[in-house]
Amino acid sequence: MITQALDVARIRQDFPILAQEVHGRPLVYLDNAATTQKPRQVIDALVRYYETTNANIHRGIHQLAVRATEQYEAVREKATRHIGASNSQDIVFTRNATESINLVARAWGDANIGEGDEIVLTTMEHHSNIVPWQLLAQRRGAVLRYVAVTDDGYLDLESLRAMVGERTKLVSVVHASNVLGTINPVREIAEVAHQAGALVLVDGAQSAPHMAVDVASMGCDFFAFSSHKMLGPTGVGVLWAREGLLDEMDPFLGGGEMISIVRPDRSTWAEGPHKFEAGTPNIADVIAFGTALDYLAELGMERVREHEKELTAYAMAALEDLGGVTIHGPRKLEDRGGVVSFTVDGAHPHDVSTILDGHGVAIRAGHHCAQLLMRRLSVPATNRASFYIYNTEQEVDALVAALRHVQEVFGDADTRTAV
Amino acid sequence: MPIPEPQFDDLYREIILDHYRRPRNRGELSAPTQQAEGMNPVCGDEIELDLRVTGETIEEIAFRGQGCSISQSSASLLTERVKGRDIAEAERVSAKFKAMMNGDEPDIELGDLEALQGVAKFPVRVKCALLGWKVLEEGLSQAKKGIKEARG
Numbered sequence: 001m002i003t004q005a006l007d008v009a010r011i012r013q014d015f016p017i018l019a020q021e022v023h024g025r026p027l028v029y030l031d032n033a034a035t036t037q038k039p040r041q042v043i044d045a046l047v048r049y050y051e052t053t054n055a056n057i058h059r060g061i062h063q064l065a066v067r068a069t070e071q072y073e074a075v076r077e078k079a080t081r082h083i084g085a086s087n088s089q090d091i092v093f094t095r096n097a098t099e100s101i102n103l104v105a106r107a108w109g110d111a112n113i114g115e116g117d118e119i120v121l122t123t124m125e126h127h128s129n130i131v132p133w134q135l136l137a138q139r140r141g142a143v144l145r146y147v148a149v150t151d152d153g154y155l156d157l158e159s160l161r162a163m164v165g166e167r168t169k170l171v172s173v174v175h176a177s178n179v180l181g182t183i184n185p186v187r188e189i190a191e192v193a194h195q196a197g198a199l200v201l202v203d204g205a206q207s208a209p210h211m212a213v214d215v216a217s218m219g220c221d222f223f224a225f226s227s228h229k230m231l232g233p234t235g236v237g238v239l240w241a242r243e244g245l246l247d248e249m250d251p252f253l254g255g256g257e258m259i260s261i262v263r264p265d266r267s268t269w270a271e272g273p274h275k276f277e278a279g280t281p282n283i284a285d286v287i288a289f290g291t292a293l294d295y296l297a298e299l300g301m302e303r304v305r306e307h308e309k310e311l312t313a314y315a316m317a318a319l320e321d322l323g324g325v326t327i328h329g330p331r332k333l334e335d336r337g338g339v340v341s342f343t344v345d346g347a348h349p350h351d352v353s354t355i356l357d358g359h360g361v362a363i364r365a366g367h368h369c370a371q372l373l374m375r376r377l378s379v380p381a382t383n384r385a386s387f388y389i390y391n392t393e394q395e396v397d398a399l400v401a402a403l404r405h406v407q408e409v410f411g412d413a414d415t416r417t418a419v
Numbered sequence: 420m421p422i423p424e425p426q427f428d429d430l431y432r433e434i435i436l437d438h439y440r441r442p443r444n445r446g447e448l449s450a451p452t453q454q455a456e457g458m459n460p461v462c463g464d465e466i467e468l469d470l471r472v473t474g475e476t477i478e479e480i481a482f483r484g485q486g487c488s489i490s491q492s493s494a495s496l497l498t499e500r501v502k503g504r505d506i507a508e509a510e511r512v513s514a515k516f517k518a519m520m521n522g523d524e525p526d527i528e529l530g531d532l533e534a535l536q537g538v539a540k541f542p543v544r545v546k547c548a549l550l551g552w553k554v555l556e557e558g559l560s561q562a563k564k565g566i567k568e569a570r571g
Contacts, residue, residue, distance in 0.1 A: 023425060024422060025422055347488075348486060348487035348488060350462055350489075351488050355425075359425055366462055366463065371463075380463050380485050380486065381463050405425075409427055410488070
């Protein structure tokens with residue numbers, strides 16, 4: 001139980017949830033693109049916070065408040081390091097990556113997008129990077145444009161270049177697709193956008209957990225990601241903004257913590273990220289997210305990426321050997337992450353998922369919050385297996401064995417209908 | 420000791436797979452009196468129904484759609500069961516089918532639909548089995564409204 005990159009057997013001991021059985025079989029958790037499991041260290045950090053530190057932050061003079069504030073602010077530093085940023089005051093904590101994107105759409109978008117302006121998205125976006133811009137476009141009379149996806153699951157950069165022009169105010173693009181696994185050339189995309197004077201938001205929900213990210217070399221203006229997809233608790237998202245951008249932006253939500261002086265008719269705003277963190281934040285989960293970031297830093301993101309590449313190569317080869325299965329997305333390992341979407345001939349993904357569940361294998365079946373991409377692929381839904389640091393080749397074998405069972409139930413090739 | 424293979428014989432009965440592979444009454448009616456459609460936004464399953472109702476009788480019925488074996492076979496079995504029957508009987512069968520999905524023993528009136536009983540043990544799949552019936556109820560309520568208006 002070891003890949004070249006990681007000592008998986010040792011890592012698995014840190015994850016209490018993985019030791020259980022489902023329907024009398026060992027749990028095989030391959031739904032990591034939806035959310036990852038949490039190591040004992042992160043769970044302990046949550047408990048430790050409530051048992052020893054719990055206090056409201058940024059406003060108490062007493063010892064507990066000071067300690068809680070220090071621990072919370074220390075995570076801003078860790079998140080900064082994780083994405084290769086330089087200033088922790090450019091990091092805002094939100095509820096999730098979706099809220100991070102909505103924050104930009106409101107606080108930056110409402111002030112900078114006007115009638116007839118264009119926002120460029122791609123057909124492989126998650127709904128979280130589509131709907132906030134639709135709402136903005138409706139408020140401001142702006143126009144949405146979508147970069148096409150090629151048959152082999154890449155962004156069509158020619159279509160991007162043809163699309164970005166002087167009306168373009170923002171290009172918002174996913175770093176790693178939650179369906180196809182495609183890792184997009186965000187640096188090249190940012191160059192095209194910046195030449196036209198547009199800003200660039202990168203949705204890093206599926207990249208920040210799985211690979212070394214460097215916002216500086218990427219050249220983006222906003223980067224959004226989420227704690228629960230990278231060993232941390234639910235309820236914590238991160239927004240990074242290029243230096244100076246937060247200062248130019250209006251507040252997102254109003255309330256305590258985000259103000260400086262409050263008068264009856266108007267107020268002034270707190271500095272830096274605090275302007276965007278109205279009310280008591282998710283202190284405990286942010287602090288435990290810090291422990292998740294420590295855990296990943298100790299493993300090293302290069303090794304995490306290497307491990308997932310090994311597993312992905314193994315899984316794609318095993319699915320090809322099985323036959324009767326179509327894999328969606330790039331084949332080149334350099335261009336993709338550990339998300340493998342596939343369809344089984346003659347069996348709808350929900351039926352596949354039900355049979356796999358009987359084998360203790362947890363995958364995702366459905367449209368993966370990417371209906372535009374499903375239409376582009378001409379499939380109603382796909383199955384998706386997605387890997388993380390604790391997954392093994394034996395677990396891929398269990399997936400394939402369960403898929404063989406699916407083929408037994410739904411087989412009978414000559415009477416299959418197209419679904 | 421090897422772990423026994425999980426069994427799906429109760430869920431994927433042969434009759435279900437047969438209706439999934441060879442759906443009955445699939446297509447469209449040339450002159451439907453009612454059309455209704457439904458979608459399950461969570462999983463993307465879709466069913467569209469055409470009905471031709473004369474008086475109180477469902478003379479013809481046809482369906483189109485896409486989705487899993489449960490949603491599609493349930494719709495196919497539904498069309499066989501209610502075709503040529505009157506509205507009151509279709510509504511009664513629909514209520515009995517719902518009761519079976521809630522865990523009740525299948526009523527004799529359900530006929531072949533009894534094959535879907537196993538779905539009740541998979542709560543996340545019950546909505547798949549019910550999709551076609553929801554659409555049928557919509558179509559029937561349109562038809563009843565038409566009958567009522569015709570009577571003035």
